Amino acid sequence: MGRRRAVLVSVGGVLLVALVAGLLLFQPWLLLVDDEVDEADDGGAVVATASAGISDTAVPDGDGTAPVRLELARGRFIDAEHGTSGTAVVYRRDDGTRYLRLEDLDTSNGPDLHVWISDRPSGGDCEGCFDSWGIYDDGDHVALGELKGNQGSQSYEIPDGADLAGMRSVVIWCDRFNVAFGTAPIA
Numbered sequence: 001m002g003r004r005r006a007v008l009v010s011v012g013g014v015l016l017v018a019l020v021a022g023l024l025l026f027q028p029w030l031l032l033v034d035d036e037v038d039e040a041d042d043g044g045a046v047v048a049t050a051s052a053g054i055s056d057t058a059v060p061d062g063d064g065t066a067p068v069r070l071e072l073a074r075g076r077f078i079d080a081e082h083g084t085s086g087t088a089v090v091y092r093r094d095d096g097t098r099y100l101r102l103e104d105l106d107t108s109n110g111p112d113l114h115v116w117i118s119d120r121p122s123g124g125d126c127e128g129c130f131d132s133w134g135i136y137d138d139g140d141h142v143a144l145g146e147l148k149g150n151q152g153s154q155s156y157e158i159p160d161g162a163d164l165a166g167m168r169s170v171v172i173w174c175d176r177f178n179v180a181f182g183t184a185p186i187a
Contacts, residue, residue, distance in 0.1 A: 033109055034109060034149075034150055034151050035109055035148075035149040035150050035151065036149055036150075036151045036152045037148045037149030037151070037152040037153070037154045038152045038153060039148065039152070039153055039154040039155055041101060041153070041155065042067070042069060042091065042093065042099065042101070042155065043066075043067055044062075044066070044067035044068050044069040044091075044093055044094065045062075045066060045067075045068050045069070046068075046069055046070070046071055046091075047060050047062065047068045047069070047070060048060060048070050048071070049070070049071045050070055050071065050072045050073075050092070053072065053073055053186075053187060054072045054073040054090055054164045054165075054167055054186055054187060055164055055165040055166075055167075056070070056072055056092070058070060058092070059092060059094060059095075059096050060092065060093075060094045061094065062094050067093065067094055067095075068093075068094045069091045069092060069093045069094065070091065070092045071089060071090075071091055072090040072091060072092055072098070072164075073088075073089070073090040073186035073187065074087065074088070074089045074090075074186070075087070075088050075122065075169070075170065075184035075185040075186045076088075076184060077105070077107075077170075077172075077182045077183065077184045078122060078123060078182060078183060078184070079182060080124065080133040080172075080179065080180035080181055080182050080183055081133050081174070081179045081180060081181055082107055082108035082110070082181040082182065083106075083107065083108065083182075084105075084106070084107040084108075084172060084181055084182020084183075085104070085105075085106045085107075085182075086102055086103055086104045086105035086106055086107075086184075087102070087103040087104065087184070088100060088101070088102055088103075088170035088184035088186060089101045089103065090117075090158070090164075090170075090186060097157065097158075097160070098157075098158040098162075098164075099155050099156060099157050099158055100115065100117065100144060100155065100156045100158060100170060101153070101154075101155050101156075102115070102153060102154050102155075102156075102170075103153050104152075104153060105149075105150070105151060105152060105153065105154070105172075106150075106151050107150050107151075107172055107181050107182050108150060108181060109150040110150075110174050110176075110181065111174070111176045111177075112146075112174060112175040112176040113146065113147035113150070113172060113173065113174055113175075113181065114143060114144075114145065114146055114147060114172075114173045114174075114175055115143075115144040115145060115146075115147055115156055115170070115171070115172060115173070116136065116141040116142065116143055116144065116170070116171040116173050117141060117142040117144065117158070117162075117164065117167045117169070117170055117171075117186070118136045118139065118140070118141040118142075118167065118168065118169050118170075118171050118183075119139045119140045119141065119166050119167055119168055120135050120136050120138070120139050120141075120168060120169060120171075121168050121169060121185070122168065122169035122170075122183040122184055122185035122186075123183060123185075124180075124183075133179045133180045134178050134179050134180075136169075136171045136173055136180050136183075137173070137178060140166070140167075141167075141171070142158065142159065142162045142164070142167065144156035144157070144158065147172060167186065167187065168185065168186065168187040169183045169184060169185055169186060169187070170183065170184040170186055171183050
């Protein structure tokens with residue numbers, strides 16, 4: 001094998017390894033595939049909206065015949081690194097448990113997507129500045145788990161001990177690239 005051919009084979013091998021590594025890291029095929037979820041909502045009737053917002057500790061009182069819930073916060077998703085729409089609603093059930101409901105979510109699919117409640121404001125920390133969508137892991141957040149699907153409606157239990165005082169937004173967070181796909185204000 002000539003020297004030139006050996007160099008070409010070596011360069012080709014390095015490029016192939018780089019291509020495979022890039023595909024595994026970025027997973028571009030996920031942008032072409034939607035993962036739709038249509039999870040049923042909690043059966044409890046909404047009896048009120050909390051006057052103190054997301055940190056309200058009131059437990060709704062029902063008549064005992066059917067479950068009830070209190071709406072603590074509601075916000076519409078806005079775009080971040082990817083186009084995102086839908087609504088985020090935080091509820092407290094009559095048994096005291098809390099959960100986040102994502103209604104009619106529509107965002108891009110991606111690798112390693114998670115749902116967070118964050119102390120950072122929805123919309124990034126500045127308009128158009130570099131890395132304004134990467135701020136959500138800089139402060140406090142409550143991790144609710146992996147995103148169940150990039151389209152549709154879904155619910156996430158909020159841990160009992162999670163302190164929501166000071167939390168300002170719901171975030172669809174890409175852990176792989178440390179950016180928000182979309183955010184919704186809840187404070």
